[in-house]
Amino acid sequence: MNAPIDLRSDTVTRPSPAMRRAMADAEVGDDVLDADPTTRRLEERTAAILGKGDALFFPSGTQTNQSAVWFHCRRGTELVVEANAHLVHYEVAGVAALSGTQIRPVATPDGVLTAALARAALRPASPHVPRVSAIAIENTHNAAGGKVMPAETADALGALAAEVGIPLHLDGARIWNAAAALGVTPERLARPARTVSVCFSKGLGAPVGSCLAFPAEARRDLWEIRKRLGGGMRQSGILAAAALYALDHNLGRIAEDHANAKRLADGLRGHPAVAPLAPDTNILMLDLLRERDTADAVVVQLAARGVLVTAFGPKRIRAVTHLDVCAADIDKALAAIADVLR
Numbered sequence: 001m002n003a004p005i006d007l008r009s010d011t012v013t014r015p016s017p018a019m020r021r022a023m024a025d026a027e028v029g030d031d032v033l034d035a036d037p038t039t040r041r042l043e044e045r046t047a048a049i050l051g052k053g054d055a056l057f058f059p060s061g062t063q064t065n066q067s068a069v070w071f072h073c074r075r076g077t078e079l080v081v082e083a084n085a086h087l088v089h090y091e092v093a094g095v096a097a098l099s100g101t102q103i104r105p106v107a108t109p110d111g112v113l114t115a116a117l118a119r120a121a122l123r124p125a126s127p128h129v130p131r132v133s134a135i136a137i138e139n140t141h142n143a144a145g146g147k148v149m150p151a152e153t154a155d156a157l158g159a160l161a162a163e164v165g166i167p168l169h170l171d172g173a174r175i176w177n178a179a180a181a182l183g184v185t186p187e188r189l190a191r192p193a194r195t196v197s198v199c200f201s202k203g204l205g206a207p208v209g210s211c212l213a214f215p216a217e218a219r220r221d222l223w224e225i226r227k228r229l230g231g232g233m234r235q236s237g238i239l240a241a242a243a244l245y246a247l248d249h250n251l252g253r254i255a256e257d258h259a260n261a262k263r264l265a266d267g268l269r270g271h272p273a274v275a276p277l278a279p280d281t282n283i284l285m286l287d288l289l290r291e292r293d294t295a296d297a298v299v300v301q302l303a304a305r306g307v308l309v310t311a312f313g314p315k316r317i318r319a320v321t322h323l324d325v326c327a328a329d330i331d332k333a334l335a336a337i338a339d340v341l342r
Contacts, residue, residue, distance in 0.1 A: 005329045005336075006308045010174075010257070010282060010322035013205040019245045026241035030234050031057075032227075038237030042244050046211040049247075050172075050196050051187035053216030056223060057209060057240055058231050061086075061173045064197035064212040065136075066094045067225045068169045071195065071218065073133035075100030080121050081136040082106055082113040084143040086171055098229070102130055111144025113137055115156035122164060135161050138171040139178045139189060145318075146261075146283030148178045151188050158192020168192055173199040173210070177281040180254040203254050203282060204246035205323045208239045250323060257282035260321040260330050267334040273341040282322065288315045290341075298340060305336040 006012045015023070029036040039057050047055040058064045065087055073079055079095055081087050083105035087095060095101050106113055106121045113135075123129045137157060139149040154170070161168040170193035172178070172186070179186045190196045196213045200206035214222060226232060233239070261284045265276040268286065273293060277285040286309075288295060295311035302309055312318040319333070 002306060004303070004306045004308050005325065005333050007319040007321065007325065007333065008308050008310045010202045010320045013322050013324045015205070015207050015242060018249070019206070019242050022241045022245040023238050026237040028235040028237035031236045032232040032234060036235060036237040036240070038244070039233075039240040042240040043211060045244065045247065046198065047213050049186055050190040050198065050213040052190065052196065052213035054219045055211045055213040056219070056226055057211055057233075057236060057243075058226060059208060059210075059233065061171070061197055061199045061210040062091045062094065063226070063229055063231050064210045065091060065169075065171055066098055067212060067222060067229060067231070068195040068197060068214075069095050069101060069134070069136070070099045070225050070229075071214075071222055072167045072169060073099050073101040076102075076130060077133035078102045078104040078123075078130045079134050079136055080104045080106060080118055080132055082108055082111060082138060082141070084111060084141075085136065085138045086142055086173070087136055087138070089143065101133060104132065111138075111141035111147040112149050112153060113157065114153055115160045118157060119160055132164070132166055134167050134169055136169040136171060137193070138173075140174040140181075140281050140283070142174070142283065143312075145277050145285040146174065146177065146279060146281035146320075148181050148280045149189075151182065151184055151191075154189060154192050161192075167194040169194065170196045172196050174202055174281065176203050176251060176254050177258070181258060181281050200243035200246050203257060203322065204243070204250045206239075206242040206246045209243050211243075253323065254282075257321040257323065257325075260325060260327060261319075263327060263330045264319060264321070264333065267330070268337065271338075271341070274337070282320055284319045284321075285312060286317045286319065288317070293341070301340045302336055305339060307333045307336040
């Protein structure tokens with residue numbers, strides 16, 4: 001039986017044999033007691049890529065984001081963030097539960113928070129309203145279909161944050177995709193942010209892991225926050241080795257995923273039953289046009305034909321391309337979608 005074409009997320013990739021060998025051969029230590037040498041190499045390399053003084057390795061991107069919020073925000077204050085950001089919808093209210101911080105959601109037409117919109121959300125000083133502790137941005141924006149935030153937009157948000165004396169955090173889980181789409185370095189996109197979260201288990205294909213990058217003087221405080229949240233790992237070099245392998249071998253091919261997402265969108269353009277949103281990167285949103293079609297039903301029917309996607313609302317499905325999907329797989333997916341929606 002042929003394996004399904006899995007377009008549910010770019011997190012579904014499996015480590016290649018070469019990545020598994022790198023993991024098996026990793027030099028390790030106890031990262032909680034006296035450091036793991038492979039993990040430390042990954043942290044230093046990530047910090048250099050992002051232009052920051054240091055970095056810490058974490059089990060997940062949710063934990064990096066929550067640690068950054070805890071670091072930046074005082075209890076009883078607000079975090080300004082785009083209304084459909086990962087921090088708002090997909091981290092089980094961690095900002096409130098862990099940091100005691102209120103989210104100030106800002107609605108945008110396309111998922112891109114701008115300095116003008118963020119400025120409008122900043123409350124005038126008053127003893128009756130919460131103060132703002134930080135601004136957070138997401139690049140690329142998952143719920144907006146992998147939308148890219150231009151470097152100049154992030155620069156303006158960084159300037160606003162500096163003007164009002166608060167930090168800017170970048171949820172850059174897919175910053176690799178944003179950089180490839182814009183033709184710039186990850187450092188360029190990370191430049192205006194004080195802290196940056198990046199993920200290795202999405203477009204880069206590692207099985208586990210994220211890093212949080214920050215100024216060198218923040219390491220002690222963020223190490224303590226990670227420990228408090230249960231993020232201390234022992235022989236984490238086994239996982240860090242996979243991330244290092246991914247940076248060496250999978251970073252340079254990210255644009256192939258974008259091309260495959262565009263191939264899927266182009267193949268469905270003009271279809272009477274589905275409207276693809278033009279993808280910026282590797283995430284494609286498909287809106288169902290006929291009244292009788294629902295996302296849940298189409299997902300089940302496509303799975304029966306060997307194509308896995310996710311429902312992203314009553315009439316929207318999401319398909320994500322990644323390194324385990326090739327152009328031939330996209331053509332098979334197109335045929336399956338045409339069959340289901342015929």
